[in-house]
Amino acid sequence: MDFTFNQEQDMFQNSFRKFLAGEVAPLVAKSESEHRFPVALFPKFGEMGYLGITYPESLGGMDLGYLTLTIFAEELGRVNSGFAGAILAHMSIATLPIYLVGSDEIKERYLAPAIRGEKIGAFGLTEPGAGSDAASIRTRATKVDGGYVLNGSKTFITNGPFADFVTVAAQAAPEKKYKGITLFLVEKGAKGFTQGAPFPKLGNHSSECGELAFEDCFVPDAQRLGDEGAGFHTLLEALNGGRMVVGARAVGVAQAAFDAALKYSQEREQFGRPIFQFQLTQGKLARMRMEIEASRLLCQRAAWLRDNKQPCAFEASLAKLKATETSVYVTGEAVQIFGGYGYMEEYPVERYFRDAKSMTIIEGTSEIQQVIIARHLAG
Numbered sequence: 178m179d180f181t182f183n184q185e186q187d188m189f190q191n192s193f194r195k196f197l198a199g200e201v202a203p204l205v206a207k208s209e210s211e212h213r214f215p216v217a218l219f220p221k222f223g224e225m226g227y228l229g230i231t232y233p234e235s236l237g238g239m240d241l242g243y244l245t246l247t248i249f250a251e252e253l254g255r256v257n258s259g260f261a262g263a264i265l266a267h268m269s270i271a272t273l274p275i276y277l278v279g280s281d282e283i284k285e286r287y288l289a290p291a292i293r294g295e296k297i298g299a300f301g302l303t304e305p306g307a308g309s310d311a312a313s314i315r316t317r318a319t320k321v322d323g324g325y326v327l328n329g330s331k332t333f334i335t336n337g338p339f340a341d342f343v344t345v346a347a348q349a350a351p352e353k354k355y356k357g358i359t360l361f362l363v364e365k366g367a368k369g370f371t372q373g374a375p376f377p378k379l380g381n382h383s384s385e386c387g388e389l390a391f392e393d394c395f396v397p398d399a400q401r402l403g404d405e406g407a408g409f410h411t412l413l414e415a416l417n418g419g420r421m422v423v424g425a426r427a428v429g430v431a432q433a434a435f436d437a438a439l440k441y442s443q444e445r446e447q448f449g450r451p452i453f454q455f456q457l458t459q460g461k462l463a464r465m466r467m468e469i470e471a472s473r474l475l476c477q478r479a480a481w482l483r484d485n486k487q488p489c490a491f492e493a494s495l496a497k498l499k500a501t502e503t504s505v506y507v508t509g510e511a512v513q514i515f516g517g518y519g520y521m522e523e524y525p526v527e528r529y530f531r532d533a534k535s536m537t538i539i540e541g542t543s544e545i546q547q548v549i550i551a552r553h554l555a556g
């Protein structure tokens with residue numbers, strides 16, 4: 178067993194940290210206050226090759242695997258969870274189905290420009306009436322000559338307000354239930370396709386999510402992703418094995434909160450000494466650190482399994498559940514250590530606390546992770 182990064186992963190982490198400090202961290206305050214994602218970040222990330230970490234070099238990717246992707250997600254989450262949400266949605270769930278089942282032509286038209294950061298992707302699965310029970314989606318894809326007509330709506334879609342294309346799940350044969358679910362690529366500007374304004378939300382203010390509406394929206398056959406009825410299987414493949422990446426983003430947020438709380442505890446004095454010297458504070462920090470380390474290891478182990486082509490859905494769910502719940506716990510304790518200042522916008526911990534909560538909900542809630550884990554326990 179080897180718990181160290183190899184030279185390539187070490188170099189990646191160092192150079193990515195430099196990139197984040199120079200190009201990304203300076204944008205955080207403005208994005209947070211304006212509740213907008215700075216879309217110019219996409220081509221910047223694309224130029225550096227970051228958007229193709231897990232994709233093959235033939236498509237412009239880096240082919241560095243999921244362990245490197247967890248490093249990327251943690252470092253980005255540490256700087257800003259909203260940026261991480263927008264960029265990871267594009268890099269994973271929006272584009273992974275294209276990679277898994279898209280034709281060569283579709284990969285050239287959508288995936289390659291997405292890796293270069295020239296086209297921004299979103300992923301549309303959730304509907305007002307269908308969240309955890311994704312198989313019950315009602316957006317309808319009706320077969321017509323040369324393609325399909327989509328009718329329905331999607332909600333909470335990250336990058337939805339500005340995406341250049343959306344990978345959308347629709348029901349082509351309701352009588353077949355989940356076996357009728359089919360994936361399509363819909364381009365910005367397509368007739369009958371509307372991208373709603375960003376929703377106001379609790380946290381992750383630097384990312385935007387909103388509604389997508391399809392009203393008699395024609396999609397040509399060539400933009401169907403994979404076979405009719407095979408969409409649910411592709412979605413599970415895309416979601417199940419990648420949940421450690423959301424976990425790693427959550428670890429990044431927790432680490433940022435921990436770093437801020439440790440520093441503050443050594444500077445803030447009460448009763449004539451730094452609050453770090455109180456054993457109750459030390460106990461908090463020790464426990465926070467322990468939970469972060471455990472979460473990080475679970476995420477990296479799940480990623481390692483994936484990179485080594487071993488089954489990892491169970492481990493990815495363990496990692497997602499542990500890391501996202503840890504992030505909520507650690508960021509809450511960080512606010513507590515800051516006392517009243519922790520509740521004020523002047524310090525970053527209130528943002529970490531708000532941002533962390535989203536991750537126990539997205540890409541399968543904590544309860545759904547427990548259902549998946551229990552299913553594996555039952556064999």
Ligand SMILES: Cc1cc2nc3c(=O)[nH]c(=O)nc-3n(C[C@H](O)[C@H](O)[C@H](O)COP(=O)(O)OP(=O)(O)OC[C@H]3O[C@@H](n4cnc5c(N)ncnc54)[C@H](O)[C@@H]3O)c2cc1C
Pocket residue numbers: 266299300301302303307308309310332333334335336381386535538539540541542543544545548
């Ligand atoms: C910031 C943000 C960004 C998002 N981005 C995207 C995106 O890009 N694309 C996309 O498609 N979706 C996106 N979503 C939607 C997200 O995936 C859903 O919110 C999530 O799957 C939960 O669905 P729901 O909100 O309908 O909750 P529901 O499914 O209605 O769940 C409500 C509660 O019931 C619990 N519950 C449900 N079923 C069970 C069960 N079987 N056992 C026990 N408890 C259960 C849930 O755990 C939860 O606590 C985003 C959401 C947020 C908040």
